[in-house]
Amino acid sequence: MAIEQLPDGRWRVDVEPIKGKRFRKTLKTKGEAQRFEATCRSKLIETPTWSLKPTDRRRxxxxxxxxxxxxxxxxxxxxxxxxxxxxxxxxxxxxxxxxxxxxxxxxxxxxxxxxxxxxxxxxxxxxxxxxxxxxxxxLGDIDYANPLENTRPLRLQEKELAYLTSAQVDHLFAVIHGRCRTPHVAMVAAICLATGARWGEAQALTPERVRDGLVTFANTKGKRVRSIPIDPLLQQRILGHFKHHGTFSNCLNSFDQTLAASKIPLPAGQSSHVLRHTFASRFVMNGGNILTLQRILGHQSLAMTMRYAHLAPDHLQDAVRYGPVSDFRQFFDSWPG
The missing domain is CATH 1.10.150 (DNA polymerase; domain 1)
Structure with a gap:
């Protein structure tokens, strides 16, 4: 049925030019009904708005x-x-x-x-x-927009990254030497402290990756190989350790337990990275360049490295150096009292 006259004299259009795309409308005259039918057919032919592809029903x-x-x-x-x-x-x-x-x-x-x-x-x-x-x-496996693209993540309070003082470093290594049965803990910890490596990266080192004043970390979180310069004495100690004790074993649990036994206060969840944070914090406090630190730590995003920027010796000092207070010093010089 396309056009049909109703008992009350009006004309009903019921047309389906394309399967699944149906139009119905009741009009006063047959001419209006015919024009409506023609319009429906022509619009679908000229500018189709339907899709013959079935809706993706996958869960x-x-x-x-x-x-x-x-x-x-x-x-x-x-x-x-x-x-x-x-x-x-x-x-x-x-x-x-x-x-x-x-x-x-x-x-x-x-x-x-x-x-x-x-x-x-x-x-x-x-x-x-x-x-x-x-x-x-x-990959072309779905053809619709991400339904969560406008869903915002929760805003989190930034956590301060804990680092060890010189006295705490000395205390930690004294506890390691006095408590740990395996010699690997002290050496892996020293490598992390000297290079900013993650514990797993340092633990995966092999003798052939320690040479020419460099340690090379291959199996990294960012999937990139990076080489970090080290002191010649540390290189000598690492190679001597491999010669006498073999390659490193998995000793992170032993380090975590020893760190807890040291009673050094740390925020929750930062124990395995505290030596990495200590390296990065000291690097920045000593005037190291933040872009260089990004490469040393292997951060893919500079935003991750910028978490240490507030420790730079000149951080925010421009607020005093260039702020308006310096233009009104005479106001403070004459301040009563």
């Missing part, structure tokens, strides 16, 4: 499966992230992926916060879930 868990197969193997933490994403999909009720909304995620997040979830953990989960959509769209 979030299926998209995560796809992401894992196509992309997770490129990540150092791919397996762990996959497990976290599976848990997240379950917590969200495993919706049809295209129908997930920022509001639905915000409701999940609010409930998780009320239950005591760590805000930083929730921000990480949001970033991981966004990445699933972004990666699959880049």
């Amino acid at each position: 979030l868990s299926e998209l995560i499966d796809r992401w894992a197969m196509l992309h997770s193997h490129t990540l150092a933490d791919g397996d762990a992230r996959r497990r976290l994403l599976d848990e997240l999909a379950k917590a969200l009720g495993d919706p049809v992926a295209i129908r997930l909304t920022g509001n639905a995620y915000a409701e999940y997040r609010a409930k998780a916060l009320a239950a005591g979830a760590n805000p930083k953990t929730l921000n990480n989960r949001l970033g991981y879930l966004r990445s699933v959509y972004n990666v699959l769209r880049q």
Whole structure:
């Protein structure tokens, strides 16, 4: 049926030029009905607005499966992230992926916060879930926009990065030498303190990566090889350690326990990085260049390195040097009392 006259004299249009795209309208005259029908047909032919492609009905868990197969193997933490994403999909009720909304995620997040979830953990989960959509769209596996692109992460209070004083460094190494059964702990700790390396990077060193006044870290978090100059005496000590004790064993737990036994107060979660933070903090306080520090630490983003900028000896001193107070010194010179 295309055009049909109704008992009351009006004309009803019921036309489906393309399967799935149907138009219905009731008009006063047959001429109006014919023109409406023609308009519907011509618009669809000239500027089609429909899609013959079926809607993507895959659920979030299926998209995560796809992401894992196509992309997770490129990540150092791919397996762990996959497990976290599976848990997240379950917590969200495993919706049809295209129908997930920022509001639905915000409701999940609010409930998780009320239950005591760590805000930083929730921000990480949001970033991981966004990445699933972004990666699959880049690969052409989905053809719709990321439904979470406008969902903002929680704003977090920046944490001060703890570093050790000279007295605390001496105390820590005294406790290490007196408590640790394996000699590897002291040497790995010394390498971290001297180069700013992460514990895992220093622990993975081998004799062939210590030469010509450099230590070379290969299996890094940023996937980039970097070489850091060291003092000749430290190079001699490292090579002597390898000769007498062999390559390093996994001794992070021993270090963490020893650090706790030292009673040095540290913020939660910073024990394994405290030597790295100490190197970076001392480097900046001694006048080191922040861009050089970025390369030494292997940060991909300068923003990460800028966390140490406030420790620079001239940090914010321009507020005194160039601020307006200097223009009104005579005002303070004449201040009563």
